[in-house]
Structures are given as C-alpha cells and as structure tokens.
Amino acid sequence: MFPSQFDYHRPSSVAEAIQFLQNDPDAKILAGGHSLIPAMKLRLAVPSALVDLSQVDGLRGIAVNGDIRIGAMTTYAQLRDSDALKAAMPLLSEVANNVGDPQVQSRGTLGGSLAHADPAADFTAVVLALGGSVKAVGTGGEREISADDLFVDLFTTSLNPDEVITEVTIPNPAARTGMAYQKRGHPASGYAVVGVAVSVTVGDDGNVSDARIAVTGCTPKATRATAAEQALVGKPLNEASIDAAAKAAPEGLDINGDHYASAEYRAHLVEVDTRRALEAAAKAL
Numbered sequence: 001m002f003p004s005q006f007d008y009h010r011p012s013s014v015a016e017a018i019q020f021l022q023n024d025p026d027a028k029i030l031a032g033g034h035s036l037i038p039a040m041k042l043r044l045a046v047p048s049a050l051v052d053l054s055q056v057d058g059l060r061g062i063a064v065n066g067d068i069r070i071g072a073m074t075t076y077a078q079l080r081d082s083d084a085l086k087a088a089m090p091l092l093s094e095v096a097n098n099v100g101d102p103q104v105q106s107r108g109t110l111g112g113s114l115a116h117a118d119p120a121a122d123f124t125a126v127v128l129a130l131g132g133s134v135k136a137v138g139t140g141g142e143r144e145i146s147a148d149d150l151f152v153d154l155f156t157t158s159l160n161p162d163e164v165i166t167e168v169t170i171p172n173p174a175a176r177t178g179m180a181y182q183k184r185g186h187p188a189s190g191y192a193v194v195g196v197a198v199s200v201t202v203g204d205d206g207n208v209s210d211a212r213i214a215v216t217g218c219t220p221k222a223t224r225a226t227a228a229e230q231a232l233v234g235k236p237l238n239e240a241s242i243d244a245a246a247k248a249a250p251e252g253l254d255i256n257g258d259h260y261a262s263a264e265y266r267a268h269l270v271e272v273d274t275r276r277a278l279e280a281a282a283k284a285l
C-alpha cells in the first residue's frame, strides 16, 4: 500500500524542527523511518507532515566521559561499529548488532527506537535496565526523562507531541556492575519474542546492592521485573539467588500471547532468559 499524502519538512536545527511540530499537531518526526514508514504504508500512521531530522546538526555521535551520551539520530550501525563504545560498554554494541538485519541497523536510530516504544524493541529494555534517560526538547524547553518514566504503554511514551529526543544518556555504572541482554528473536524480523536486560551491582559486603531487570517482547511496554530484582538485592549473586530471581521474574508482569508464542510460553522464556542474563552478568563482574 501507499501512504496517504503528507508534507515534508527538512529542518536544519532542533529549534526549526520544534517549530514545524508546533505549527502542525498532526506532523511526525522522521528519523530512520524503519518503523514509521511501514506504519504509514499500512495507514496505521497518517501524519499530515514529516519532519525529517536527518539534516539537523548535532544529533549524531557517541561521547564517552564517565556517562555515555548518544545522539538520538545515531544509528544501530554506528553503535555496533564504535570502538569507543565497544571499550566503554560493549553490551550496547552487541545489542545493536542483533537488531533486525544490516539494513535496519544502517537506518534505524536509537532515539527512534525509544520514541516509538515498540513492545518488542531491544533498546527500550536495555536502556531501562541500565538506568538510562533521554533529553527531550520542545516548546516548553528542555527536560531529562528517565527510562522509568518514558515508556507509558503500547507505542506510547511520555513525550509531548512537540518534543524531540536529542540525546540518550547511559549513566556510568558503579564498580562491580555486571550487565547482559538475552533475546529470543523472531525468526522473520529479529524483533524480541522475549528479551531480558539486566544490570546487577555487587557491594563491598559481597551482596547485590542494586539490580535492574527489564523485559521486552512479552509485555505492552518495556517493563521492570521487580519481583526478580527484589529476590536479588541483599543476597550474594550465586546459583541460588539467580534461580530465585529467575523463578520470580514473570510475577506481576502483564505477559501477552499471540499466534507465534503463547503467554505461558513467553512467561517460561522470561524465566529462562532472566537466568541466562544473570549468569552472564555475574561472569562480567
């Protein structure tokens, strides 16, 4: 199918982009287009205009200086290939390398992925588990939104319609933090049937001082598996605590089923992938 008619704007600054969005409430930002354009072709999205960020200065790049700051228009391919990122936080490059296929990696952007809030996206869960945040700029000024507050529901974020994500921040992890992501990709698209991202910190007393575990692919939005987190904190990170956390992981989650994988099967995968992700994180400490 063809999209319905739309206007096309190509601003050269964030301020100009915001102006276009303010002038037309039905306009939409275009980043890599790998989610928006298919939705437009299916007429699931019918924007009156596209505001293409591709020529806006300063929205691409990776800065590692304690915290990691990534421009919203940075593509998965740039994350995948960045030597600085591979050295500072290789998990981010590895996750990017497993998004879709090389074409998707060449066009898709980190900012687009977080703004789209696809329930089966990878980086939503990864950024949530790593305690990340986005910088959003709009007519009301600039604000930082933590990933905990960004994902509201299926394809729904707390961004205002005139807000542009300009940057994603991943905080510098505390000493003795292990992180990992386990995904069951759909064989056709690579989207997560279930994905589990974990970040676990072990304190000076040898016990887990902080645990963040986020799931994707199985819930309406990337969601913290809080029962699993609680099963770890205050315990040594060992086979027993990992087993308890894995078994607790599906508790309280609104797990969906579809023709490809039932809710029961996805709940089982949440347990298995939480265990595997925690084992990998423990090895990475």
Ligand SMILES: Cc1cc2nc3c(=O)[nH]c(=O)nc-3n(C[C@H](O)[C@H](O)[C@H](O)COP(=O)(O)OP(=O)(O)OC[C@H]3O[C@@H](n4cnc5c(N)ncnc54)[C@H](O)[C@@H]3O)c2cc1C
Pocket: 028, 029, 030, 031, 032, 033, 034, 035, 036, 037, 038, 053, 072, 073, 098, 099, 100, 101, 104, 107, 108, 109, 110, 111, 112, 113, 115, 116, 118, 120, 121, 122, 123, 159, 163, 164, 165, 166, 185, 189, 190, 191, 192
């Ligand atoms: C075949 C295929 C396989 C895929 N497999 C995977 C996969 O395995 N894992 C995965 O995570 N994803 C996958 N994707 C999705 C892909 O990662 C998308 O590119 C991504 O989700 C959206 O990023 P984008 O840059 O293409 O955004 P676009 O499609 O351009 O935009 C998506 C939405 O976000 C909004 N938006 C974009 N940028 C901003 C911004 N800076 N500020 C505010 N709003 C913004 C747009 O207005 C739009 O509503 C796949 C896509 C395809 C086509």
